[in-house]
Amino acid sequence: MFFALMQLLLVILILPCAHTLSRDQFPPDFVFGASTSAYQVEGAANEDGRKPSVWDTFSHAGNGNMYSGDGDVACDQYHKYKEDVQLMANMSLEAYRFSISWSRLIPDGSGQVNPKGVQYYNNLINELISHGIQPHVTLIHWDLPQTLEDEYGGWVSRRIVKDFTAYADVCFREFGDRVKYWTTVNEANVYAVFGYDIGMFPPQRCSPSSLFNCSRGNSSTEPYLVAHHMLLAHASTARLYRKKYQGFQNGFIGFNLLPFGLLPKTDTINDLKATLRMQDFYIGWFMKPFTFGDYPDIMKKNVGSRLPSFTQKESNLVKGSIDFLGINFYYSFYVKNKVSTLQEKNRDYWEDMAVEIERINQKGISKDEVPVTPKILQGLLHSMKNAYGNIPIYIHENGQQTPQNSSLDDWPRVKFLHKYIESFVDALRDGLNIKGYFVWSFLDAFELIRGYEASFGLYYVDKSDPNLRRQAKLSAEWYSNFLKMKPMDPKITREIEKNELVLSHKK
Numbered sequence: 001m002f003f004a005l006m007q008l009l010l011v012i013l014i015l016p017c018a019h020t021l022s023r024d025q026f027p028p029d030f031v032f033g034a035s036t037s038a039y040q041v042e043g044a045a046n047e048d049g050r051k052p053s054v055w056d057t058f059s060h061a062g063n064g065n066m067y068s069g070d071g072d073v074a075c076d077q078y079h080k081y082k083e084d085v086q087l088m089a090n091m092s093l094e095a096y097r098f099s100i101s102w103s104r105l106i107p108d109g110s111g112q113v114n115p116k117g118v119q120y121y122n123n124l125i126n127e128l129i130s131h132g133i134q135p136h137v138t139l140i141h142w143d144l145p146q147t148l149e150d151e152y153g154g155w156v157s158r159r160i161v162k163d164f165t166a167y168a169d170v171c172f173r174e175f176g177d178r179v180k181y182w183t184t185v186n187e188a189n190v191y192a193v194f195g196y197d198i199g200m201f202p203p204q205r206c207s208p209s210s211l212f213n214c215s216r217g218n219s220s221t222e223p224y225l226v227a228h229h230m231l232l233a234h235a236s237t238a239r240l241y242r243k244k245y246q247g248f249q250n251g252f253i254g255f256n257l258l259p260f261g262l263l264p265k266t267d268t269i270n271d272l273k274a275t276l277r278m279q280d281f282y283i284g285w286f287m288k289p290f291t292f293g294d295y296p297d298i299m300k301k302n303v304g305s306r307l308p309s310f311t312q313k314e315s316n317l318v319k320g321s322i323d324f325l326g327i328n329f330y331y332s333f334y335v336k337n338k339v340s341t342l343q344e345k346n347r348d349y350w351e352d353m354a355v356e357i358e359r360i361n362q363k364g365i366s367k368d369e370v371p372v373t374p375k376i377l378q379g380l381l382h383s384m385k386n387a388y389g390n391i392p393i394y395i396h397e398n399g400q401q402t403p404q405n406s407s408l409d410d411w412p413r414v415k416f417l418h419k420y421i422e423s424f425v426d427a428l429r430d431g432l433n434i435k436g437y438f439v440w441s442f443l444d445a446f447e448l449i450r451g452y453e454a455s456f457g458l459y460y461v462d463k464s465d466p467n468l469r470r471q472a473k474l475s476a477e478w479y480s481n482f483l484k485m486k487p488m489d490p491k492i493t494r495e496i497e498k499n500e501l502v503l504s505h506k507k
């Protein structure tokens with residue numbers, strides 16, 4: 001009885017404290033921001049000299065029959081950047097992660113620089129800086145210039161290394177006095193697998209398959225080739241930055257991956273090994289070269305001669321070439337061993353990995369929502385720290401999906417952000433080297449998986465309004481209160497507490 005009473009008392013005492021989440025629980029140099037990418041928000045696709053990227057081509061050809069729409073207008077940030085930066089400043093956002101459209105800056109991918117492109121990014125960067133908002137810039141977010149795709153197959157060819165480095169050189173030269181955080185490639189692993197193995201996303205290359213009708217490609221070889229060229233392009237760019245710019249620009253250069261949370265389906269040794277194998281294929285593919293200068297042994301074994309190899313010189317160049325790693329985190333999966341696929345003759349990437357996966361769901365949420373699994377993310381970050389060292393991590397993307405037409409009172413997003421941000425207090429105390437957190441996305445953007453049907457934005461963009469009016473969702477208000485260290489509106493606090501039980505009983 002006494003203990004029961006004590007417990008009750010503790011619950012009463014602890015519960016309200018659990019929700020006094022505030023920015024000052026984080027170090028001052030931990031940065032809180034929001035993300036977008038060029039094609040998803042800029043619009044002005046055919047203006048001021050910009051030429052198409054492979055993503056424009058994919059969208060105009062019908063987005064692989066998955067949804068309709070394109071980024072021709074998107075949120076029109078190209079014309080509305082001042083208004084958008086004002087919204088960021090009003091909510092006390094500390095950083096904005098955006099990407100540069102390569103084909104806006106250098107329309108043919110190589111050669112002539114477009115002065116209008118330089119001017120736009122200068123304007124945006126200056127506007128951010130004048131409001132005290134740090135620009136974090138990604139160089140490529142899926143949108144390779146179509147000209148390079150047509151000319152030599154883009155990432156499939158080694159020629160991309162030289163062109164990418166030259167493009168980055170222009171960016172460092174023009175913007176590096178103000179931009180201190182550079183990410184070369186966004187979601188390199190997803191780009192390689194979904195663009196070149198499955199063929200679901202641009203540039204839609206794959207072996208003939210029943211799922212997607214690719215007109216070109218080879219799923220047995222190209223994902224590995226493309227990833228290899230991404231590693232070499234990054235390494236070459238990092239060498240350039242360090243030699244020519246870092247000394248006086250004092251910035252950092254990193255890379256971005258999208259890991260999944262992975263749990264073994266059963267606790268059998270085979271499923272355990274399959275989970276580690278998938279982690280090696282999906283993350284070690286890039287992190288082993290960055291950390292040790294070579295691919296994981298299991299990849300060499302299962303992929304054989306289809307896996308490119310590094311010369312000693314390349315290995316030295318790739319090793320240690322990231323100052324930080326950006327992580328985009330959304331979904332988690334159970335992993336089951338499936339070695340039978342290793343018998344296939346013309347195996348693709350998934351068959352080389354020899355696993356079967358099943359998405360981890362959460363009871364009581366709608367099918368659009370992303371399960372809230374901060375514990376799985378923490379486990380993932382600890383395992384990455386053990387495997388690849390304690391390099392600085394930026395959570396570059398994390399966010400909740402709701403239908404585009406759902407209410408501005410976006411409770412699922414508020415709860416999602418609250419739970420993840422709260423979990424980083426523990427994560428930092430446990431020694432994880434997390435340096436920043438960016439909500440995906442600042443605005444309702446053109447999504448690669450769902451177009452305009454579903455959205456992740458803190459701000460709603462009214463597509464029926466010719467001015468594409470932005471409206472703050474509740475999540476924008478919540479994030480702003482958090483950043484301004486204001487006490488939470490009791491209405492919000494009560495609602496989060498009401499849902500605590502549901503949230504803590506996941507799966």
Ligand SMILES: *[C@@H]1O[C@H](CO)[C@@H](O)[C@H](O)[C@H]1NC(C)=O
Binds near residue numbers: 083086087090
């Ligand atoms: C920013 O905040 C100011 C002061 O609260 C307000 O007058 C202004 O309308 C806000 N601007 C935007 C774009 O929300």
Ligand SMILES: *[C@@H]1O[C@H](CO)[C@@H](O)[C@H](O)[C@H]1NC(C)=O
Binds near residue numbers: 207
């Ligand atoms: C892919 O490349 C491999 C190795 O060169 C070759 O054996 C295979 O036939 C190719 N597959 C397709 C679909 O072109």
Ligand SMILES: *[C@@H]1O[C@H](CO)[C@@H](O)[C@H](O)[C@H]1NC(C)=O
Binds near residue numbers: 210211213
């Ligand atoms: C692929 O092509 C086949 C035959 O033309 C067609 O039946 C199928 O619907 C196509 N699949 C996709 C995903 O477009």
Ligand SMILES: *[C@@H]1O[C@H](CO)[C@@H](O)[C@H](O)[C@H]1NC(C)=O
Binds near residue numbers: 403405406
């Ligand atoms: C939102 O759109 C979906 C799909 O078009 C529709 O089924 C649903 O009724 C709409 N909801 C609202 C609140 O308008």
